Amino acid sequence: MTARRIRRVHAAVLALAAAALAAGAFVPARVPDETRTGWMSVVWQTRGVGNELAAVRLYLMDEAGQGTEVAAPAGLLAAQGGPLRLNGRRVTVTGDLLPASGARRVPLLRARAIAPAPGPRFNLTMASVEGPQRYVLILCRFSDRPDADPRPKSTYQQWMGSAYPGLDHYWRENSEGRVGITTSIVGPFVLPRPESAYVPPGESADLGALFRDCTGAADPTVDFSQFSGVLLQFNSPLDNFSWGGWWTRALDGPSRHWPATWMADWATLATYAHESGHALGLPHSSGPYGKTYDSKWDVMSGGRSFDPVAGTWTPPHTIAYHKDMLGWIPAARKFEAQPGATATFELARDALPSADGYQVAELPIPGGSGAFYTLETRRYAGYDGTTRLPGEGVVIHRVDPNDGATPAKVVDADDNGDPNDAGAIWVPGETFTDLATGVQVSVLAATATGYTVRVSTGGTLPVAIDSVLAPGVMGTAYAVPVAPGLTGGSWTVVAGELPRGLALSADGVLTGVPAEDGSFRFTVSVVQAGGFATRDLRLEVTRPQLAEAAVLDQLLGAGTLTADQARFLDLQGNANGKVDVGDVRAWLQAEGIL
Amino acid sequence: MKLFTRAALLLAAVLLPACGGGDAGEPATPQPGDLTVTLATPNTDGALLVFITGPGVAAVQPAAPGVVVRSRTQGTATTVAVFGTLGAGPLLRVSVPDVRQAKQYAAVVREAADLQNAPRATLAGYALEVDR
Numbered sequence: 085m086t087a088r089r090i091r092r093v094h095a096a097v098l099a100l101a102a103a104a105l106a107a108g109a110f111v112p113a114r115v116p117d118e119t120r121t122g123w124m125s126v127v128w129q130t131r132g133v134g135n136e137l138a139a140v141r142l143y144l145m146d147e148a149g150q151g152t153e154v155a156a157p158a159g160l161l162a163a164q165g166g167p168l169r170l171n172g173r174r175v176t177v178t179g180d181l182l183p184a185s186g187a188r189r190v191p192l193l194r195a196r197a198i199a200p201a202p203g204p205r206f207n208l209t210m211a212s213v214e215g216p217q218r219y220v221l222i223l224c225r226f227s228d229r230p231d232a233d234p235r236p237k238s239t240y241q242q243w244m245g246s247a248y249p250g251l252d253h254y255w256r257e258n259s260e261g262r263v264g265i266t267t268s269i270v271g272p273f274v275l276p277r278p279e280s281a282y283v284p285p286g287e288s289a290d291l292g293a294l295f296r297d298c299t300g301a302a303d304p305t306v307d308f309s310q311f312s313g314v315l316l317q318f319n320s321p322l323d324n325f326s327w328g329g330w331w332t333r334a335l336d337g338p339s340r341h342w343p344a345t346w347m348a349d350w351a352t353l354a355t356y357a358h359e360s361g362h363a364l365g366l367p368h369s370s371g372p373y374g375k376t377y378d379s380k381w382d383v384m385s386g387g388r389s390f391d392p393v394a395g396t397w398t399p400p401h402t403i404a405y406h407k408d409m410l411g412w413i414p415a416a417r418k419f420e421a422q423p424g425a426t427a428t429f430e431l432a433r434d435a436l437p438s439a440d441g442y443q444v445a446e447l448p449i450p451g452g453s454g455a456f457y458t459l460e461t462r463r464y465a466g467y468d469g470t471t472r473l474p475g476e477g478v479v480i481h482r483v484d485p486n487d488g489a490t491p492a493k494v495v496d497a498d499d500n501g502d503p504n505d506a507g508a509i510w511v512p513g514e515t516f517t518d519l520a521t522g523v524q525v526s527v528l529a530a531t532a533t534g535y536t537v538r539v540s541t542g543g544t545l546p547v548a549i550d551s552v553l554a555p556g557v558m559g560t561a562y563a564v565p566v567a568p569g570l571t572g573g574s575w576t577v578v579a580g581e582l583p584r585g586l587a588l589s590a591d592g593v594l595t596g597v598p599a600e601d602g603s604f605r606f607t608v609s610v611v612q613a614g615g616f617a618t619r620d621l622r623l624e625v626t627r628p629q630l631a632e633a634a635v636l637d638q639l640l641g642a643g644t645l646t647a648d649q650a651r652f653l654d655l656q657g658n659a660n661g662k663v664d665v666g667d668v669r670a671w672l673q674a675e676g677i678l
Numbered sequence: 679m680k681l682f683t684r685a686a687l688l689l690a691a692v693l694l695p696a697c698g699g700g701d702a703g704e705p706a707t708p709q710p711g712d713l714t715v716t717l718a719t720p721n722t723d724g725a726l727l728v729f730i731t732g733p734g735v736a737a738v739q740p741a742a743p744g745v746v747v748r749s750r751t752q753g754t755a756t757t758v759a760v761f762g763t764l765g766a767g768p769l770l771r772v773s774v775p776d777v778r779q780a781k782q783y784a785a786v787v788r789e790a791a792d793l794q795n796a797p798r799a800t801l802a803g804y805a806l807e808v809d810r
Contacts, residue, residue, distance in 0.1 A: 639757075639759055640748070640749070664791065665727040666725060666789075666797050669761055
């Protein structure tokens, strides 16, 4: 290459760089070790009438209401107690900052450290959601589509109403009158910019700009000091998501941490219930399969059904764990089991509970993780109508409070991928046992509006049991105590199968006449005042050795078999109470003679 | 003549009884051999318990291939357990000391079990016939 050509190439490169800068294509550099302080806002991004979870976003809001999105590793959030514990807290976040540019309308701070910062925490705790809440629903239209809202204002008035099916009615029923959401509907207002300015193609909606401009458009006619929450309804699909959570902004007063929703045009009443649940402080629940929207037991998962009369999708109740989070279950109606305890009590239904019994039971799971099981009764009543609940029974959730996005997951015994079928519905006569943790739940009987349940939690009861029991012989009476020396316990077989003819008595004696041979493995549990224990046991049952001549003589009239041997012959044959030609044929076949 | 006639009539009276009776002309020695027991049944069974009465049963053998027989004789009573796939037709061959005495033998089905070893609740329609 000649010197002239090299100079030309350099000139071209410089010209291209200059053109790029002039066109705004310059990408600002990453800022290492950026530290920002503000209030953390959690926003849930959901999609469709099934309320599919897309993401949980964290925004750090400064005093001016400017947001910085925070991306934090799960471990860093867990160290802070999960994202919900961070909500509303004033914190300092340190990490690498990607400034806003192009389609990224909000700076992104990749957090390496989160630390509490001095300053007030917004008064929004899980237990503070009580009393009447005044929300404002603002209908906002984009400047490039200023002519219509997704639905008539009258529809939104019905959805927000205090009669079925209305949002106020719904939350009053969920909270037994503790919380109501009275919503004023204002608008429509036209936003100053077109949709693409707020929802760049292929990008997430700019929640901050949407909140700022929609509330800003309404501000001349709305006194926000009269409201405690803001529902924003837009006339486009947004980014195909609706959003619910909190946003920090000064509106007719100092900065506040607003319960807020950003609703897409396809939002239904069930969507409003779901997103307003987030605004009240609720996370998602789900089945145990990593699918956030698969549980029909909860408005905060995939629970909803179409009401053809109302013309919209309507929600079931939220789960008892969530009601307890929000302080809606009195302490006297919450059963909290201690380790190593057993109790029997009535569990009232989740929807419109009667005055009797507990409304939720919490059973600690040993191991120090803080996890626990919750029990709740689901019976058809109110918003838990027949079309919304998968069935009636006791529903168990495993709750890990450190899982900020989805702490409560349905326990599904059949592990078939469906947390809404019989495997998740515990009815009288069924027992849930977690062998690993020693937690056991038996549904004993149905009451008028609930169920009577017996619960036991893992204790330290020392139970000495030989894992291999004394062998049995088919046809010969068997009576062996499973744990000699232990008295006062209540024993049950919780897994596996006993040989036909044997049963475990409540006082722990395996009795009966074995009617089949083989090796049998099963699990027994014992519950007594001092605790709960389970053991895996094995029992070998053999066939007695008989001579062919003796067997035939028994049939042909010169019997010499003992009573036990004759009983064996009958049991391994047709078990009709006597030795007959069918029994002898069965024995000859089993011995390989026939 | 009168005396001769009386003597002749007396001789005839003595000889005539000697000419009466059907067996009077057979040999006196018994004929050992097998009698056949034939089953009439509405079912196909897996096992039968058969009871035979009659003197001197020496052995009991199956009359059809694939059938297994076990028996025990005490006096004039023989109990036989028969195993196989058992339908209507010849069932057993019974060795007796004199087949000419077939009418002295009788057989009945005491128990029946189906091919799954379940007992038949009724034996109606079951019958056994013993003949040469």
